[in-house]
Amino acid sequence: MNITRQKNEIEGLEKAFWDSIVQGKPEVATRMLAEPAVMVSPQGTNKFDHAAYRKMAKDDRYRLTNYKISDLDVIFPREDVAVATYYVDQQMEMQGKPTKQNVYDTSTWVKVDGNWLCVLHTESPAEQKRH
Helix, strand or coil: CCHHHHHHHHHHHHHHHHHHHHCCCHHHHHCCEEEEEEEEECCEEEEECHHHHHHHHCCCCEEEEEEEEEEEEEEEEECCEEEEEEEEEEEEEECCEEEEEEEEEEEEEEEECCEEEEEEEEEEECCCCCC
């Protein structure tokens, strides 16, 4: 297993997923999601399939307009499992009003039939960014 190549692949998938949210392209994201997938955030837990994700992504009350990922790290507990951790500065519109959020995120990716799929994503509010 080439760790550098694998890390770059996971980093690229994370960026592509976030880009799909900003661009309003849930069909891109669903190709990267396991079924079911799970999200854990301050609002609670959410287990969803591709159809439920598309419905969530099209909810205009909450829209990601821009983001910046930093401090991205990836570990591989097994060859077919990757865990990415990072900090995100997100700019959003919540019910039509601009807002910013800083969060720590974790994504767990599993290799299925040669493709990485995100099975779990967590998001925790950041009180402040560690240096």
